Amino acid sequence: MTQASATQPIEAPAGAVLLEVRGLSLDFGSSRGRVRALRDVSVSVPRGRIVGVVGESGCGKSTLAFAIIRLLAENAMITAGEVRLEGRDLLTLTPRQMRDIRGRRVSMIFQDPMTSLNRVLSVGQHMIDIQYRDKISQADKRRRxxxxxxxxxxxDAESRLRDFPHQFSGGMRQRICIAMALLVEPALLLADEPTTALDATMEVQIVGLLKALQGELGCSILFVSHHLGTVAELCDDVVVMYAGEVVERGSVRDIFKRPGHPYTQALLECDPGRIHEKTRHLPTIPGSLPDLVEVPQGCIFKDRCPHAFERCQRERPPxxxxxxxxxxxxxxxxxxxGNHS
Incomplete structure (x- = not known):
């Protein structure tokens, strides 16, 4: 067992954890070999809290969300770990058992509201269809x-149920997707970058809406985003991912006030909201993500880290x-x- 795998994830007090991901590893098959997309990922989502997952594109954020709900491509292979929702390991369930949980105990808001809805079905038909488990009349389903x-x-919601997705703006479509996800009052809501396709004004509105609805319904949210300002506004806790690994975790206040990992520090320095002087050049993190077919030894961030030293080259940090x-x-x-080596 490596040092990192021996390290336990941060946990809420006993009985308060809704979702617990432990040591999750996932590969994708490719012509070059296995792409090790997630490696020893551990995340906890307490009841009634919003946990943000941040990092650059390609760091495994969305893959984590899709692995939790088990909506994965055919070339995906979960090689290790557990995904426990309310104490039940979702990875051990049959496809039928998993379908009973999706849309009942866990729901998902997908990234692009322009393609999430079926263009040939009315909004009302979408929302009635997802209530197929409920033994109530069509009229009651329409009212809900x-x-x-x-x-x-x-x-004018009643009349707009007759409209089709193309008759709504992108922001309105995302509101519809949120309404569908929360209609069943799930215990856990997975939100995969739900504001990416929206303009800044609409993004603020959607974040405010999610925050208000979470407070009203009391569900937990795992919120995937690359926008640090959005995470700071919405989330209680943060998980920072880099190249398929969790490199930092803690409360929003702690991580934004006192980032402990050089990658987190670099992400914060790249936030446009922290630029106070006019400039033609936005800050970036030099270098690129490592090749996950041949994962390098030692610290996964060492090739881009300005503080890397000899120990980082050979030993993965816990x-x-x-x-x-x-x-x-x-x-x-x-x-x-003072623990030098």
């Missing part, structure tokens, strides 16, 4: 659908404590305690 649209801020409930996988945190 209209109430859900009203809840997400769509005016998660060191930064503050209470806040850890980061960086040998520099061990160095500050």
């Amino acid at each position: 659908a209209a109430e859900a649209l009203t809840r997400v801020g769509i005016a 998660h060191y404590p930064v503050a209470e409930g806040h850890t980061a996988s960086c040998h520099l945190l061990d160095e500050t305690r």
